[in-house]
Amino acid sequence: MSIEAREARQPWILLSPALTAVTLLLFVPLMFIVVYSFWLRSAVGADTMGFHIDNWQRALTDPFYRYILWNTLKIAAITTVLCALLGYPAAYFIARSRGNKLVLLVLLMLPFWISYIIRTMSWINILGTSGALNSALMSLGITSEPIRMLYNEYTVILGLVHFLLPFMVLNVFVSLDGIDTNLEDAANSLGATKWQAFTEVTLPLSLPGLAAGALLCFVLAAGTYITPLILGGPRDAMFANLVYEAIITQLNWPMGSALSLLLLFVLGLLVLVYNRYLGMSQLTKGLG
Numbered sequence: 001m002s003i004e005a006r007e008a009r010q011p012w013i014l015l016s017p018a019l020t021a022v023t024l025l026l027f028v029p030l031m032f033i034v035v036y037s038f039w040l041r042s043a044v045g046a047d048t049m050g051f052h053i054d055n056w057q058r059a060l061t062d063p064f065y066r067y068i069l070w071n072t073l074k075i076a077a078i079t080t081v082l083c084a085l086l087g088y089p090a091a092y093f094i095a096r097s098r099g100n101k102l103v104l105l106v107l108l109m110l111p112f113w114i115s116y117i118i119r120t121m122s123w124i125n126i127l128g129t130s131g132a133l134n135s136a137l138m139s140l141g142i143t144s145e146p147i148r149m150l151y152n153e154y155t156v157i158l159g160l161v162h163f164l165l166p167f168m169v170l171n172v173f174v175s176l177d178g179i180d181t182n183l184e185d186a187a188n189s190l191g192a193t194k195w196q197a198f199t200e201v202t203l204p205l206s207l208p209g210l211a212a213g214a215l216l217c218f219v220l221a222a223g224t225y226i227t228p229l230i231l232g233g234p235r236d237a238m239f240a241n242l243v244y245e246a247i248i249t250q251l252n253w254p255m256g257s258a259l260s261l262l263l264l265f266v267l268g269l270l271v272l273v274y275n276r277y278l279g280m281s282q283l284t285k286g287l288g
Contacts, residue, residue, distance in 0.1 A: 036257040047254060055258035065242070065259070069266065072239040075153065076221035079160040083217045084210060086161070087168035091209075092202075094169070095176035105173075108166055120159050120230050127155060151233040159227040164220055168213040175209020176202070215274055219267055239263050 037055055040048040059065050094104045111119060126132050129146035137143045149155065179202060187197035225240035232238075240263065246256035 033257045033261060036253050037261055039254040041252045041254055055255050058255070059258045059262050065239075065262075068237060068242055069239050069263070071236075072222050072263075073266075075157060075160070075238065076218050079157055079164060079221045080214050080218045082157070082161050083165050083168040084214055087165055087213065088172055088206075088210065090165075091169045091172035091176055095173050096181075108169055111166055116163060117226060117230075119162065120227055123155065123159055123162070123231060124150065150231060151236070153232070153236050155231040156228045156236050156238075159231045160221050160224065163224075163227065164217040167216050167220070171213030171216065172206060172209045175206045175212075179205050211274075215271070218270070222267055223263065 036047075038051050038053070040050070040052050040054060042048050090108075094101060094108070097104060124131065127149040128134070129148065133149070134143075134146040137147065138145070183201050183205075184194075184197045187201050188194065192200065222238070223240055225238060225244050228236050228238045228241055229244075239259070243256050243260045243263070246252045246259060250256075
């Protein structure tokens with residue numbers, strides 16, 4: 001074998017362990033789900049093998065599924081916007097801090113050391129009828145009886161922002177930390193105010209990190225089911241809750257497979273739109 005042929009094969013040899021893991025752990029299970037989505041759940045509980053479009057027809061035509069999908073995308077979009085509005089100032093403060101940047105990053109990472117379920121359930125002790133907030137309001141005489149704050153769309157969004165905000169801050173921080181502060185100084189020396197230097201120099205250069213954080217937060221928010229399950233009411237279910245209900249509760253794997261693939265298709269389409277208008281190169285800039 002020639003030297004050129006061996007050099008051409010070396011990248012594939014090095015990538016073979018990762019490609020094998022991705023194939024066995026991602027693509028093969030995904031193919032099983034695709035096959036399952038065309039099976040049928042029979043009345044006796046067994047799955048009927050074959051190529052049937054009943055599950056897909058129901059998933060695409062039932063107004064209930066369309067409403068839940070739209071509600072999921074709406075909640076994910078609101079969560080992403082709030083994470084961006086709250087996360088950008090925090091990331092800017094960390095990136096421009098002097099001497100204590102490492103401490104601030106460690107404090108930002110602390111929530112990841114606690115279970116996501118425990119962090120979500122902690123809101124029950126804060127916002128519940130006998131929780132800390134209601135107890136404080138009644139002890140101060142502001143209210144005479146507990147205020148119902150849990151099990152609605154607002155608490156679902158609150159829980160998602162609590163969960164996803166560190167992801168947004170980290171992505172924006174990486175982008176801001178890579179910007180040369182001399183660019184702001186140069187803009188100020190040319191007569192720009194601090195606000196003008198920020199809007200004309202810093203903000204445009206940090207947009208890749210903001211876009212990367214927004215994409216990550218949106219996808220994670222749209223695919224979650226723990227937060228609406230714990231903090232939401234019956235009307236606040238998200239699409240992943242339907243998949244969980246179909247597979248775990250009803251044991252209807254074919255319908256659950258069709259619903260999961262529908263959510264995957266919608267989120268994949270949004271990523272393609274992102275790639276069309278912003279490009280994955282911008283995403284890698286924000287992450288690196």
